[in-house]
Amino acid sequence: MRSFFLFIIRHYAxxxxxxxxLLSFYFIVTHNSYQQTYFINxxxxxxxxxxxxxxxxxxxxxxxEVNDSLMHENAMLRxxxxxxxxxxTVNHTVSDSTGKPLYSYIPAEVIGxxxxxxxxxxxxxxxxxxxxxxxxxxxxxxxxxxxxVKVSPNFSVVMSVLHTQxxxxxxxxxxxxxxxxxxxxxxxxxxxxxxxSEPGTIKKGDSIITTKVSPMFPPDIMxxxxxxIGKDPGSNYYTLDVKLSTNFSSLKYVYVVNEIMxxxxxxxxxxxxxxxx
Amino acid sequence: MQVINWIxxxxxxxxxxxxxxxxxxxxxxxxxxxxxVYPMFIILLPxxxxxxxxxxxxxxIGFTIDMFNNTPGMHAAAxxxxxxxxxxxxxxxxxxxGYESVTSPSISELGVIxxxxxxxxxxxxxxxxxxxxxxxxxxxxxxxxxxxGLSTVVSTLLIVILAFLFAKRKVRAK
Numbered sequence: 001m002r003s004f005f006l007f008i009i010r011h012y013a014x015x016x017x018x019x020x021x022l023l024s025f026y027f028i029v030t031h032n033s034y035q036q037t038y039f040i041n042x043x044x045x046x047x048x049x050x051x052x053x054x055x056x057x058x059x060x061x062x063x064x065e066v067n068d069s070l071m072h073e074n075a076m077l078r079x080x081x082x083x084x085x086x087x088x089t090v091n092h093t094v095s096d097s098t099g100k101p102l103y104s105y106i107p108a109e110v111i112g113x114x115x116x117x118x119x120x121x122x123x124x125x126x127x128x129x130x131x132x133x134x135x136x137x138x139x140x141x142x143x144x145x146x147x148x149v150k151v152s153p154n155f156s157v158v159m160s161v162l163h164t165q166x167x168x169x170x171x172x173x174x175x176x177x178x179x180x181x182x183x184x185x186x187x188x189x190x191x192x193x194x195x196x197s198e199p200g201t202i203k204k205g206d207s208i209i210t211t212k213v214s215p216m217f218p219p220d221i222m223x224x225x226x227x228x229i230g231k232d233p234g235s236n237y238y239t240l241d242v243k244l245s246t247n248f249s250s251l252k253y254v255y256v257v258n259e260i261m262x263x264x265x266x267x268x269x270x271x272x273x274x275x276x277x
Numbered sequence: 278m279q280v281i282n283w284i285x286x287x288x289x290x291x292x293x294x295x296x297x298x299x300x301x302x303x304x305x306x307x308x309x310x311x312x313x314v315y316p317m318f319i320i321l322l323p324x325x326x327x328x329x330x331x332x333x334x335x336x337x338i339g340f341t342i343d344m345f346n347n348t349p350g351m352h353a354a355a356x357x358x359x360x361x362x363x364x365x366x367x368x369x370x371x372x373x374x375g376y377e378s379v380t381s382p383s384i385s386e387l388g389v390i391x392x393x394x395x396x397x398x399x400x401x402x403x404x405x406x407x408x409x410x411x412x413x414x415x416x417x418x419x420x421x422x423x424x425x426g427l428s429t430v431v432s433t434l435l436i437v438i439l440a441f442l443f444a445k446r447k448v449r450a451k
Contacts (some may be wrong), residue, residue: 003379010327012329012360013328013329013332013361016328016329016332017332017357017360017361018330019355021354021357023336023350023353024336024339024348024350024353024354025349026350027343027349027350027352027353027411028349028350028351028413031349031350051345052344054299069330072386107445108371112345113303114302114346114347115344116302116305116311117347117348117411118346118411118413118415119347119414120347120395121347130436157347164414164415165414176392184413184415184417185411186297186308186415186417186420187308188305249303249305
């Protein structure tokens with residue numbers, strides 16, 4: 001027994017090394033399993049506040065840029081207002097044909113953002129006290145951003161579209177051919193749309209937009225433009241290489257999408273699933 | 278003297294982590310180049326640092342970076358790896374004359390070539406572990422190999438430049 005302890009003491013470094021590596025890999029593996037957000041940390045007080053105060057400081061240096069983008073967005077919204085017959089647009093809501101509001105938007109600021117990892121997250125400066133809930137979609141003026149995965153009272157963490165486990169259904173605007181959005185983890189400017197079954201008249205330069213099938217985002221939000229089309233070997237599906245319209249390296253202001261009737265929709269869909277079982 | 282030395286190291290560590298999280302992580306150079314300079318702190322630790330301390334310090338630094346990047350365990354695993362193999366590396370790179378009175382890796386006392394070689398090897402190990410963990414998500418070994426290679430070159434260059442800047446400041450202070 002004594003020699004056993006002596007052995008451990010003499011070689012403590014390797015045991016400590018193995019222990020710490022196992023601990024790290026435990027975190028990695030549990031985190032990688034689907035929807036495990038236990039260790040999402042930037043919503044905690046320390047990193048949240050560090051990121052927030054740096055964001056406040058940095059704001060002074062990008063005022064002109066921010067101004068420009070807000071002016072641009074303003075102009076775009078005014079234009080939409082003229083074209084739209086739905087007066088509710090002013091109140092940050094989108095209505096259905098009967099006039100009931102379907103979506104409302106919560107504006108938020110990006111205080112933490114990675115786009116160089118294989119699984120990227122974005123931290124926002126608003127949380128549950130502002131009405132943000134898990135699973136809400138997040139968009140920006142020019143495109144989609146991601147899905148809320150964790151909220152604390154004052155911060156929330158968004159699973160970026162640039163995350164290998166992010167899923168959403170999208171469509172080609174011109175032909176309405178649908179497919180599934182996935183990111184291969186490489187370029188933060190491009191994304192793939194897989195399992196597109198009817199190529200029809202799809203061609204380079206087509207717009208890719210969100211659909212009503214994915215309730216996370218309002219329909220017809222721009223995702224990106226089609227750059228190239230490839231055929232999956234051994235199947236009838238096509239894979240589209242899409243250039244994202246969201247610029248993730250300069251993301252500053254975003255809107256969290258609140259689908260007002262999401263509870264009713266989810267309940268209904270769950271009833272069918274329960275009945276199926 | 279010892280105390281001042283350690284205070285300077287801690288200040289340097291805070292600077293490195295801030296530089297990594299708030300500047301380098303926000304650069305979009307290329308999908309092949311993702312530099313990480315914060316392991317510089319582990320590289321610069323004194324030669325006689327006890328092994329348990331090396332491992333614990335490395336784990337904590339890695340974990341801190343993980344907290345900011347939402348990459349639980351990934352940086353911690355890479356840091357613990359280089360901390361464990363650091364004594365072997367130091368032995369491997371012993372100069373012909375031995376380390377004599379030199380107490381920690383420094384560009385002014387051991388020369389640019391020694392420092393660059395030692396840094397490059399440590400960073401290569403760190404990046405190899407870190408980016409290979411990404412195989413969990415990115416199923417493309419060839420792509421990750423290029424990413425490891427190019428990132429190692431850029432990180433090493435940045436660390437050598439930083440070491441020069443710090444060394445100069447020290448001389449001026451005298």
